[in-house]
Amino acid sequence: MRLDDLDERIVRVLAEDARRSYADIGAEVGLSAPAVKRRVDRLRDSGAIIGFTVQVDPTALGWSTEALVEVYCRGKTSPEDIHDALARFPEVASASTVTGEADAVVQVFAADVRHFERVLEKIAGLEFVDRTKSVLVLSPLLRRYAAPAQ
The missing domain is CATH 3.30.70.920 (Lrp/AsnC effector binding domain/regulation of amino acid metabolism (RAM) domain)
Incomplete structure (x- = not known):
C-alpha cells in the first residue's frame, strides 16, 4: 500500500506518540477524529501499520x-x-x-x-x-x- 500525504502525516504523529487521541491527531493533520480513526483502521488492515508498542530506554x-x-x-x-x-x-x-x-x-x-x-x-x-x-x-x-x- 502506498501512503498518501495525510496517511504519512498520521503515521509520523503516531510514531512520535502512539498514545495521542484521534481528535488530537486530527487537529494536527486537519481531519476529524472519526476520519483519522478510519484511516488508522485502514492502515492497520492493509499492514502499513503493524502494531503499537512502547519504546523503552x-x-x-x-x-x-x-x-x-x-x-x-x-x-x-x-x-x-x-x-x-x-x-x-x-x-x-x-x-x-x-x-x-x-x-x-x-x-x-x-x-x-x-x-x-x-x-x-x-x-x-x-x-x-x-x-x-x-x-x-x-x-x-x-x-x-x-x-x-x-
Whole structure:
C-alpha cells in the first residue's frame, strides 16, 4: 500500500506518540477524529501499520552498553535460522540480514562490557556462526522511528 500525504502525516504523529487521541491527531493533520480513526483502521488492515508498542530506554532497564555485532555464518544459513537463534537472547534489540561480507548485523544492549562479552560468546557459539566482529557504541547520534517530515 502506498501512503498518501495525510496517511504519512498520521503515521509520523503516531510514531512520535502512539498514545495521542484521534481528535488530537486530527487537529494536527486537519481531519476529524472519526476520519483519522478510519484511516488508522485502514492502515492497520492493509499492514502499513503493524502494531503499537512502547519504546523503552534500555538504560532504564540497567542496560547502558550498546554494541553492533556482525555475524558471519557457515555454509548456507537461512535468515529464519538466524532469527530463531537470536530471538532467544533478550539483549538482542534488532537483527538484520545485510549485504557485504557479514550475513547479519545484530544490535545488542547489555548492563556492562562483561555482560556484553557473555552475550557475544553465546552468539559466537551458535552452531552456524563462523565468526563475529563487534563494535561498542559510544554515543547514539540519531535514531528515527518514522519517515522524516518532507
